[in-house]
């Protein structure tokens with residue numbers, strides 16, 4: 541299995557950085573684009589790596605935030621897996637900062653009408669050995685909140701219930717932002733597919749502003765599930781990654797950038 545980091549918050553020249561995530565996953569003869577980034581980096585970075593944007597036959601959307609879906613309008617229609625609600629209008633509100641529209645851009649909402657869209661409502665095998673979680677139950681008590689709202693006034697919280705992760709039969713778990721929480725995600729995968737030992741986690745962990753309790757809970761879950769390799773990307777947070785490095789000395793932890801290729 542090979543994962544090429546196509547879009548990331550950091551990049552090695554000549555690739556460009558962008559607040560977003562896109563991973564090209566090569567697994568058992570299949571090429572899957574997992575997320576697209578926000579739209580400024582995907583095509584230039586693929587070109588810089590000599591990868592055709594027509595070279596992958598499937599796209600998986602982890603959730604509808606603009607930084608994961610924003611390049612969809614630049615791609616030719618093909619099979620697209622997403623969870624219902626990914627096109628929802630949504631906002632973030634941080635103290636002292638104007639409200640931000642963080643939804644899938646309108647041009648992408650329009651574009652995906654031409655795609656063959658597959659709505660994932662439960663754990664689903666989309667190709668041999670490739671599973672999508674669909675919506676992830678939040679049962680652990682993990683603090684998954686954030687400044688996310690369904691209205692610009694910031695009165696209706698957005699649970700980001702359109703989020704899903706991807707799991708392969710050889711135990712690699714791939715995620716976008718992990719708004720559902722890594723504890724919930726690992727537990728759900730383990731419950732649905734106890735025969736798969738998740739040895740590797742790749743993607744955003746959304747631990748940027750997490751307190752000690754959540755960090756401890758995250759480390760405990762990674763330890764409990766026996767995760768041996770963690771490629772922390774995008775919204776994981778440098779401080780959180782440092783904490784996990786200290787807490788999990790036997791786990792290989794890296795922070796890849798756009799242009800890096802991971803093999804498992």
Ligand SMILES: [Fe+2]
Nearest residue numbers: 605607717775
């Ligand atoms: Fe994100």
Ligand SMILES: [Fe+2]
Nearest residue numbers: 603605717719
């Ligand atoms: Fe997100």
